[in-house]
Amino acid sequence: xxxxxxxxxxxxxxxxxxxxxxxxxxxxxxxxxxxxxxxxxxxxxxxxxxxxxxxxxxxxxxxxxxxxxxxxxxxxxxxxxxxxxxxxxxxxxxxxxxxxxxxxxxxxxxxxxxxxxxxxxxxxxxxxxxxxxxxxxxxxxxxxxxxxxxxxxxxxxxxxxxxxxxxxxxxxxxxxxxxxxxxxxxxxxxxxxxxxxxxxxxxxxxxxxxxxxxxxxxxxxxxxxxxxxxxxxxxxxxxxxxxxxxxxxxxxxxxxxxxxxxxxxxxxxxxxxxxxxxxxxxxxxxxxxxxxxxxxxxxxxxxxxxxxxxxxxxxxxxxxxxxxxxxxxxxxxxxx
Amino acid sequence: xxxxxxxxxxxxxxxxxxxxxxxxxxxxxxxxxxxxxxxxxxxxxxxxxxxxxxxxxxxxxxxxxxxxxxxxxxxxxxxxxxxxxxxxxxxxxxxxxxxxxxxxxxxxxxxxxxxxxxxxxxxxxxxxxxxxxxxxxxxxxxxxxxxxxxxxxxxxxxxxxxxxxxxxxxxxxxxxxxxxxxxxxxxxxxxxxxxxxxxxxxxxxxxxxxxxxxxxxxxxxxxxxxxxxxxxxxxxxxxxxxxxxxxxxxxxxxxxxxxxxxxxxxxxxxxxxxxxxxxxxxxxxxxxxxxxxxxxxxxxxxxxxxxxxxxxxxxxxxxxxxxxxxxxxxxxxxxxxxxxxxxxxxxxxxxxxxxxxxxxxxxxxxxxxxxxxxxxxxxxxxxxxxxxxxxxxxxxxxxxxxxxxxxxxxxxxxxxxxxxxxxxxxxxxxxxxxxxxxxxxxxxxxxxxxxxxxxxxxxxxxxxxxxxxxxxxxxxxxxxxxxxxxxxxxxxxxxxxxxxxxxxxxxxxxxxxxxxxxxxxxxxxxxxxxxxxxxxxxxxxxxxxxxxxxxxxxxxxxxxxxxxxxxxxxxxxxxxxxxxxxxxxx
Numbered sequence: 001x002x003x004x005x006x007x008x009x010x011x012x013x014x015x016x017x018x019x020x021x022x023x024x025x026x027x028x029x030x031x032x033x034x035x036x037x038x039x040x041x042x043x044x045x046x047x048x049x050x051x052x053x054x055x056x057x058x059x060x061x062x063x064x065x066x067x068x069x070x071x072x073x074x075x076x077x078x079x080x081x082x083x084x085x086x087x088x089x090x091x092x093x094x095x096x097x098x099x100x101x102x103x104x105x106x107x108x109x110x111x112x113x114x115x116x117x118x119x120x121x122x123x124x125x126x127x128x129x130x131x132x133x134x135x136x137x138x139x140x141x142x143x144x145x146x147x148x149x150x151x152x153x154x155x156x157x158x159x160x161x162x163x164x165x166x167x168x169x170x171x172x173x174x175x176x177x178x179x180x181x182x183x184x185x186x187x188x189x190x191x192x193x194x195x196x197x198x199x200x201x202x203x204x205x206x207x208x209x210x211x212x213x214x215x216x217x218x219x220x221x222x223x224x225x226x227x228x229x230x231x232x233x234x235x236x237x238x239x240x241x242x243x244x245x246x247x248x249x250x251x252x253x254x255x256x257x258x259x260x261x262x263x264x265x266x267x268x269x270x271x272x273x274x275x276x277x278x279x280x281x282x283x284x285x286x287x288x289x290x291x292x293x294x295x296x297x298x299x300x301x302x303x304x305x306x307x308x309x310x311x312x313x314x315x316x317x318x319x320x321x322x323x324x325x326x327x328x329x330x331x332x333x334x335x336x
Numbered sequence: 337x338x339x340x341x342x343x344x345x346x347x348x349x350x351x352x353x354x355x356x357x358x359x360x361x362x363x364x365x366x367x368x369x370x371x372x373x374x375x376x377x378x379x380x381x382x383x384x385x386x387x388x389x390x391x392x393x394x395x396x397x398x399x400x401x402x403x404x405x406x407x408x409x410x411x412x413x414x415x416x417x418x419x420x421x422x423x424x425x426x427x428x429x430x431x432x433x434x435x436x437x438x439x440x441x442x443x444x445x446x447x448x449x450x451x452x453x454x455x456x457x458x459x460x461x462x463x464x465x466x467x468x469x470x471x472x473x474x475x476x477x478x479x480x481x482x483x484x485x486x487x488x489x490x491x492x493x494x495x496x497x498x499x500x501x502x503x504x505x506x507x508x509x510x511x512x513x514x515x516x517x518x519x520x521x522x523x524x525x526x527x528x529x530x531x532x533x534x535x536x537x538x539x540x541x542x543x544x545x546x547x548x549x550x551x552x553x554x555x556x557x558x559x560x561x562x563x564x565x566x567x568x569x570x571x572x573x574x575x576x577x578x579x580x581x582x583x584x585x586x587x588x589x590x591x592x593x594x595x596x597x598x599x600x601x602x603x604x605x606x607x608x609x610x611x612x613x614x615x616x617x618x619x620x621x622x623x624x625x626x627x628x629x630x631x632x633x634x635x636x637x638x639x640x641x642x643x644x645x646x647x648x649x650x651x652x653x654x655x656x657x658x659x660x661x662x663x664x665x666x667x668x669x670x671x672x673x674x675x676x677x678x679x680x681x682x683x684x685x686x687x688x689x690x691x692x693x694x695x696x697x698x699x700x701x702x703x704x705x706x707x708x709x710x711x712x713x714x715x716x717x718x719x720x721x722x723x724x725x726x727x728x729x730x731x732x733x734x735x736x737x738x739x740x741x742x743x744x745x746x747x748x749x750x751x752x753x754x755x756x757x758x759x760x761x762x763x764x765x766x767x768x769x770x771x772x773x774x775x776x777x778x779x780x781x782x783x784x785x786x787x788x789x790x791x792x793x794x795x796x797x798x799x800x801x802x803x804x805x806x807x808x809x810x811x812x813x814x815x816x817x818x819x820x821x822x823x824x825x826x827x828x829x830x831x832x833x834x835x836x837x838x839x840x841x842x843x844x845x846x847x848x849x850x851x852x853x854x855x856x857x858x859x860x861x862x863x864x865x866x867x868x869x870x871x872x873x874x875x876x877x878x879x880x881x882x883x884x885x886x887x888x889x890x891x892x893x894x895x896x897x898x899x900x901x902x903x904x905x906x907x908x909x910x911x912x913x914x915x916x917x918x919x920x921x922x
Contacts, residue, residue: 140596147615151592158662160661160662189726190725190748192744255662256662256665257652260670261651263652263664265661314726328661331663333652334651334653
């Protein structure tokens with residue numbers, strides 16, 4: 001990479017940071033418990049809108065894993081989720097009515113909060129429907145992973161988005177508050193992922209899964225990106241560029257090995273396709289607050305009307321991380 | 337204390353600590369309770385208040401001393417200096433000590449300490465220190481083995497990595513070499529040793545020590561070579577192994593033990609293990625609570641742990657062949673196997689034989705697909721819309737990333753051989769050089785893959801045209817197109833870059849002796865042992881094919897890939913006008 005391009009990326013990183021700085025005024029602290037944060041706490045950052053039904057299990061899952069503090073942005077919910085979050089002892093919450101789209105799908109807001117509170121911490125950025133799975137997560141807490149990453153001088157950890165879906169119609173089984181969504185969305189596609197390298201940012205661009213198979217069958221290039229780098233030892237100079245798909249400086253995107261070996265990686269189980277999805281898709285389509293003129297949601301709406309089944313004969317049923325490791329969706333790397 | 341076990345106080349522990357002081361305290365108490373005098377060295381970079389608290393916490397123990405603090409940066413002299421001073425203090429303060437054991441705060445005794453004491457008491461003259469000459473061991477990381485001793489390392493590996501590397505490169509380029517003191521031969525080995533008072537004091541009181549220290553002060557990672565080298569000068573009985581179970585990964589960092597390793601550690605029969613994760617509560621509880629953590633009194637046997645960690649290193653450095661995923665995306669040529677296993681590509685066979693696919697499946701037991709790269713849709717075996725791994729039959733998705741399609745297919749079906757048909761109509765853009773865009777180009781992708789077995793009957797694409805009901809002008813145009821594509825495709829297969837196992841027959845050659853050629857291919861697939869083929873696939877009726885080719889020629893389109901077919905007389909593949917019978921082996 002030339003000096004010029006390197007400098008351009010540097011400018012771009014600064015631009016995202018300036019943007020995050022400007023967007024800080026859109027956030028109003030509702031309950032700021034960040035004073036509780038201790039120096040080596042693991043922090044979770046998330047944006048949510050009307051996800052009340054998902055929040056109890058979400059918080060439970062990550063508390064069990066060892067997240068110490070949650071920093072959440074509430075984008076104008078009206079389902080009581082803001083009130084719910086305010087009551088949680090380990091959650092700090094900010095509120096905004098401003099446009100999700102104009103904040104680059106929440107990235108600007110979270111970049112600002114990470115800049116403010118994430119410096120020097122391991123930070124995890126996930127949505128309320130994403131559940132992190134990493135090697136040995138059934139026996140070792142998240143801190144075991146971050147300690148190992150620290151000891152290995154690794155600053156960022158990859159976890160690909162794995163779309164989970166139910167067997168049968170998406171809306172067949174109602175989801176109850178507090179329930180593990182994987183009880184319903186327990187199936188996934190194990191081997192239809194397509195990878196390209198992004199020369200500019202150095203990250204891999206992963207597409208595929210049930211969304212590419214069903215919704216984007218004839219226009220695979222438009223299928224959503226699945227590569228994610230959600231766990232980063234944050235420094236205030238860092239910035240997420242597009243969702244958690246890529247970061248700057250670009251060294252943080254080198255979460256893959258190019259010489260035949262495997263680096264350690266995890267998976268984000270994406271439990272979007274619950275019965276709540278159909279209503280959500282309709283709402284999001286009206287709000288037009290999503291990526292690329294909500295092309296994804298338009299594709300969903302069209303397909304869901306016809307045949308809302310993602311399951312197929314070759315779908316795999318989720319068991320545990322070891323299964324994902326054997327299938328080659330994630331890797332232990334040299335962690336043993 | 338009224339009753340003391342034998343050899344009380346004969347093993348002294350020198351312990352180096354820097355973090356997780358609460359765990360270090362726990363372990364120190366454990367050693368101490370079993371009658372091991374201790375000298376503790378705490379890294380100078382540990383905050384003063386933490387250090388003071390640590391000392392205060394251990395104040396109730398009688399046989400514990402603290403040595404002067406040094407800054408111990410990894411790879412530098414500080415650790416050796418700290419060890420020297422602590423050892424001197426140990427020998428001076430505790431006269432009964434016969435063996436000195438060097439441990440760290442994250443080391444954990446797995447067997448009862450008494451077992452270690454007894455073991456050492458039975459071997460009063462033995463030094464346990466891993467010590468090998470640089471030429472004999474492959475341990476070193478980053479190519480620095482002998483050069484650890486002959487170059488200079490003024491820059492920090494951790495903080496000034498770039499300078500470190502450049503300075504090494506410069507010294508190599510100009511051929512700089514330090515002189516090794518004449519009477520020593522550099523040895524290396526694990527940092528964790530157990531030496532007898534005799535050997536240790538001889539090293540520390542050597543009149544030449546200043547010379548050695550001056551030399552080792554500038555050696556890279558001296559804690560793995562100082563005592564290992566000097567012990568060779570004095571020890572009468574070196575057992576070259578460490579009593580501490582310690583495994584290193586490919587970057588030279590120690591592997592860490594977690595709660596889920598508990599059973600492994602129990603079965604290792606090792607005296608001491610490192611390094612234990614500070615929050616591995618179950619491990620600490622299991623081994624520090626008392627003699628019930630005890631294990632059988634056998635020689636250490638860390639074989640199983642060795643295998644697990646060796647596998648982890650292998651996974652990190654070599655990976656799983658044929659897998660492309662979020663954290664393994666090898667550059668061209670570094671795949672260590674472009675696909676996950678062998679597969680077979682057949683070109684022209686399904687055109688020439690009427691029942692080739694079911695016949696092949698029966699003959700080999702392999703999974704036989706149709707034209708996987710057909711322009712309209714992916715023709716999986718049995719017309720399935722989706723196969724293993726939920727790979728879809730959408731041509732658009734497949735063509736979006738053909739390499740991902742093929743590698744996924746082979747990866748998803750590992751353990752089962754895949755066969756598929758290919759024809760010039762499936763290949764949109766053959767004949768590029770590998771530099772152009774090798775991974776998007778089907779011909780190069782297959783030709784460059786050592787796992788591919790490619791069998792081609794050239795010109796067989798003309799058979800469907802011959803049988804079709806198209807206007808001759810259209811047939812002529814299509815024949816010209818397919819011939820051009822196949823010709824370029826064959827150029828790729830024949831190029832010196834191709835790595836696949838490739839066989840090419842002209843159609844005329846092939847039908848001369850089809851069974852022989854088929855047998856060769858089937859034998860190579862080799863699923864069903866060495867049985868002879870009993871049944872041939874049924875060849876399509878070719879009467880009139882020669883005339884068909886002649887007609888094309890007469891129209892100015894010269895078909896040449898199929899070889900020479902006679903125009904008149906006996907048409908190939910028929911017997912006096914009757915359809916040819918299936919070939920049977922006598």
